[in-house]
Amino acid sequence: xxxxxxxxxxxxxxxTYAQGxxxxxxxxxxxxxxxxxxxxxxxxxxxxxDSELLAAAATLAERDPADLPLxxxxxxxxDNIDVAxxxxxxxxxxxxxxxxxxxxxxERLIAAGALMIGKTNLDQFATGLVGTRSxxxxxxxxxxxxxxxxxxxxxxxxxxxxxxxxxxxxxxTAGSGRVPAAFNNLIGYKPTCGLIxxxxxxxxxxxxxxxxxxxLCAEDAALAGATAxxxxxxxxxxxxxLPLAPQSWQSGAPWRFATPCRAQLRFYGNQEFATLYERALxxxxxxxxxxxxxxLEPFLEVAQLLYEGPWIAERLAALTPLxxxxxxxxxxxxxxxIEGGRGFSAADAFRAQYRLQxxxxxxxxxxxxxxVLVTPTAGTxxxxxxxxAAPLERNSELGYYTNFVNLLDLAAVAVPAxxxxxxxxxxxxxxxxxxxxxxxxxxxxxxxxxxxxxxGATGLPLxxxxxxxxxxxxxxxxxxxxxxxxxxxxxxxEALPLNGQLTGRGAxxxxxxxxxxxxxxxxxxxxxxxxxxxxxxxxxxVAIELEVWSMPAEHFGSFTAGIPAPLGIGKVELEDGSRxxxxxxxxxxxxxxxxxxxxxxxxAYLAAAAATPAGGPAAPFPA
Numbered sequence: 213x214x215x216x217x218x219x220x221x222x223x224x225x226x227x228t229y230a231q232g233x234x235x236x237x238x239x240x241x242x243x244x245x246x247x248x249x250x251x252x253x254x255x256x257x258x259x260x261x262d263s264e265l266l267a268a269a270a271t272l273a274e275r276d277p278a279d280l281p282l283x284x285x286x287x288x289x290x291d292n293i294d295v296a297x298x299x300x301x302x303x304x305x306x307x308x309x310x311x312x313x314x315x316x317x318x319e320r321l322i323a324a325g326a327l328m329i330g331k332t333n334l335d336q337f338a339t340g341l342v343g344t345r346s347x348x349x350x351x352x353x354x355x356x357x358x359x360x361x362x363x364x365x366x367x368x369x370x371x372x373x374x375x376x377x378x379x380x381x382x383x384x385t386a387g388s389g390r391v392p393a394a395f396n397n398l399i400g401y402k403p404t405c406g407l408i409x410x411x412x413x414x415x416x417x418x419x420x421x422x423x424x425x426x427x428l429c430a431e432d433a434a435l436a437g438a439t440a441x442x443x444x445x446x447x448x449x450x451x452x453x454l455p456l457a458p459q460s461w462q463s464g465a466p467w468r469f470a471t472p473c474r475a476q477l478r479f480y481g482n483q484e485f486a487t488l489y490e491r492a493l494x495x496x497x498x499x500x501x502x503x504x505x506x507x508l509e510p511f512l513e514v515a516q517l518l519y520e521g522p523w524i525a526e527r528l529a530a531l532t533p534l535x536x537x538x539x540x541x542x543x544x545x546x547x548x549x550i551e552g553g554r555g556f557s558a559a560d561a562f563r564a565q566y567r568l569q570x571x572x573x574x575x576x577x578x579x580x581x582x583x584v585l586v587t588p589t590a591g592t593x594x595x596x597x598x599x600x601a602a603p604l605e606r607n608s609e610l611g612y613y614t615n616f617v618n619l620l621d622l623a624a625v626a627v628p629a630x631x632x633x634x635x636x637x638x639x640x641x642x643x644x645x646x647x648x649x650x651x652x653x654x655x656x657x658x659x660x661x662x663x664x665x666x667x668g669a670t671g672l673p674l675x676x677x678x679x680x681x682x683x684x685x686x687x688x689x690x691x692x693x694x695x696x697x698x699x700x701x702x703x704x705x706e707a708l709p710l711n712g713q714l715t716g717r718g719a720x721x722x723x724x725x726x727x728x729x730x731x732x733x734x735x736x737x738x739x740x741x742x743x744x745x746x747x748x749x750x751x752x753x754v755a756i757e758l759e760v761w762s763m764p765a766e767h768f769g770s771f772t773a774g775i776p777a778p779l780g781i782g783k784v785e786l787e788d789g790s791r792x793x794x795x796x797x798x799x800x801x802x803x804x805x806x807x808x809x810x811x812x813x814x815x816a817y818l819a820a821a822a823a824t825p826a827g828g829p830a831a832p833f834p835a
Contacts, residue, residue: 280325315412332367387614389424394639699794745797
């Protein structure tokens with residue numbers, strides 16, 4: 213086997229190990245050869261001694277590869293995440309300390325058989341999207357040394373792109389796990405905040421930070437991310453996983469994606485990126501997607517809050533003692549950005565929180581129309597010289613499509629999407645609501661193969677679907693929760709008064725459909741909120757308009773406990789003959805209710821009742 217041409221994607225390594233054609237010790241020797249021979253791109257801040265790396269690989273010879281999902285898989289860690297026995301610098305030598313224990317994410321990956329090979333370079337204190345703000349050197353693009361690698365997780369991206377690691381951990385607060393992926397032809401997975409515990413990570417904005425994953429393909433990112441993820445009771449910002457009801461994006465079923473209005477797109481003179489973006493949208497439509505446009509303006513206002521509002525003071529809160537006692541320990545540009553937080557008051561912070569909450573509500577409206585948002589990851593790429601000449605301006609341009617994501621609690625995956633004539637890669641980002649991670653990564657896998665053929669800067673082809681298929685069987689269960697479909701016919705429907713009782717429990721709209729024609733429909737007395745009742749009858753029934761919502765099983769009990777008589781939950785027959793849990797009404801209530809079966813649609817009844825002279829849902833309506 214020619215190890216120099218061996219792809220480090222997880223599927224290929226797992227298959228090679230399983231065949232007995234490779235041992236982890238052989239791979240580690242090859243990795244050390246590659247690292248020594250690699251051009252100087254300022255990827256590393258520290259690495260364990262070679263002897264320790266070889267010893268760690270040798271111990272795996274005693275284990276069965278089938279027992280460990282990441283058996284012998286090499287990975288690296290951004291140097292603002294703790295690895296026991298190595299310094300954590302956050303690219304600031306004066307700040308450095310030797311970690312006593314692994315961060316939980318690192319610990320879980322090593323326990324799964326992965327081999328940690330080093331700590332990677334970054335923009336100091338994860339403040340920047342360029343990859344040039346480090347006293348350990350400017351990390352250079354894996355395709356062209358004259359261009360930036362992207363930041364702040366610069367070394368993490370370049371290590372994977374150049375074949376030095378299978379995957380790496382980065383961090384992401386404002387795009388640091390996505391911009392470097394776009395600039396190095398990689399998958400950049402930004403999980404739902406709190407899905408991977410941030411304990412053991414030097415905070416930037418602690419309330420927004422998340423550990424991220426760089427990988428050659430989306431399947432690798434999914435396996436690494438799912439392995440690292442777990443609820444951490446010792447970390448206040450860790451969250452119990454609440455995955456959304458499964459989507460059909462990976463199956464080829466129709467799905468909807470929204471793109472910013474054309475007038476709001478920014479490519480900063482890079483016409484090639486604009487062309488590649490349009491090409492990517494065409495490819496997504498060939499995968500079954502239907503395109504529509506959305507207003508990016510409220511998202512951009514959210515983004516402004518991150519660096520022009522009081523969240524910059526959160527960075528200051530993490531570093532005040534260091535800055536006050538050793539101001540020269542920070543690079544001038546880093547210190548200047550962080551010290552901007554001194555200009556905000558507690559009142560400013562509350563006002564910004566109020567504004568953010570309002571903007572969140574505005575932005576959330578898009579999910580009634582689209583399953584996923586698609587944007588460029590970055591509108592252009594800059595040379596290192598351009599960044600040196602105007603560092604703040606060039607950095608700001610790179611965050612145009614990324615800075616709002618964590619403030620809105622979205623999951624995101626940066627996906628390679630082609631190359632310009634100069635050979636530099638372009639990428640798009642897929643964004644969806646929190647907890648949609650697994651489905652978003654499945655869609656990213658389809659999109660990546662439709663848009664590019666090669667992995668990182670290695671020149672090697674992407675692993676085939678057959679190679680990556682085995683990875684799916686290794687994915688740990690992200691949750692023990694089941695899902696229950698609930699049919700609703702009245703005030704719980706989308707945008708009606710009681711819908712929050714569903715959405716507040718993590719439920720998502722699954723389908724708009726009708727019941728089988730076996731029901732009578734009534735407007736019940738009382739209210740607000742005004743409610744209908746569905747009563748099953750032996751004859752004379754009609755089909756009622758319904759919405760079916762999928763709800764996490766753990767919340768079903770609390771939901772049903774609040775349902776007042778004469779309503780209850782039973783099995784509702786749908787027009788296709790299937791049965792789901794849903795609202796039914798006891799038959800005695802029909803005697804005092806208005807029969808609205810002729811409409812068979814609660815929204816139509818509300819509209820008709822509001823138009824009567826008496827007004828309001830309680831007005832008479834002929835059956």
